[in-house]
Amino acid sequence: MTLARTRPLTVAPPDTLADVSFDEAMEARIEEILAKYPTRQAALLPLLWLCQDRWGWISPGVMRAVAARLDLAPAHVAGVVTFYTMYQTTPPGKYLLQVCTTLSCQLCGTSGLAEHLREKLGIGFGETTPDGRFTLLDVQCLGACGEAPVIQVNNDYYTGMTPEKLDELLDGLQ
Numbered sequence: 001m002t003l004a005r006t007r008p009l010t011v012a013p014p015d016t017l018a019d020v021s022f023d024e025a026m027e028a029r030i031e032e033i034l035a036k037y038p039t040r041q042a043a044l045l046p047l048l049w050l051c052q053d054r055w056g057w058i059s060p061g062v063m064r065a066v067a068a069r070l071d072l073a074p075a076h077v078a079g080v081v082t083f084y085t086m087y088q089t090t091p092p093g094k095y096l097l098q099v100c101t102t103l104s105c106q107l108c109g110t111s112g113l114a115e116h117l118r119e120k121l122g123i124g125f126g127e128t129t130p131d132g133r134f135t136l137l138d139v140q141c142l143g144a145c146g147e148a149p150v151i152q153v154n155n156d157y158y159t160g161m162t163p164e165k166l167d168e169l170l171d172g173l174q
């Protein structure tokens with residue numbers, strides 16, 4: 001049985017996100033989100049998450065569309081997007097490998113895992129493999145310290161990681 005269970009991200013190319021409008025399906029999801037919050041501004045984070053789930057990242061065009069939809073200043077939306085590391089502002093690879101580098105994971109061997117990934121993939125933190133398959137990021141505590149070291153791949157957590165388990169994981173990703 002393979003360790004990997006993560007599906008690849010759908011990543012829109014930059015030229016398709018230069019000027020964004022929401023289709024009927026997205027509008028329906030946006031209305032669902034808006035219904036849960038007292039103000040439009042309060043719905044900003046989940047709306048950005050919805051966009052990232054659809055397109056894989058948040059382009060300036062997406063930021064402008066979200067700002068217009070929520071009646072917010074584009075600069076405010078850009079400030080929020082760039083504040084939170086969970087939002088990607090450049091197109092990631094199909095698999096976003098997020099390595100927790102906070103204390104509990106460090107004590108349990110994260111440095112060795114990061115080095116293993118660098119050697120195996122030939123990229124450092126913040127970089128994407130030339131084939132567009134993997135992006136490597138270092139992130140702060142993922143909230144699963146009891147099962148350190150932890151790596152998040154797209155939306156899935158992989159815990160108690162070792163170099164051997166990493167190899168099995170990477171080999172199993174489609």
Ligand code: FES
Binds near residue numbers: 101146
């Ligand atoms: S320190 Fe890594 S999950 Fe908390």
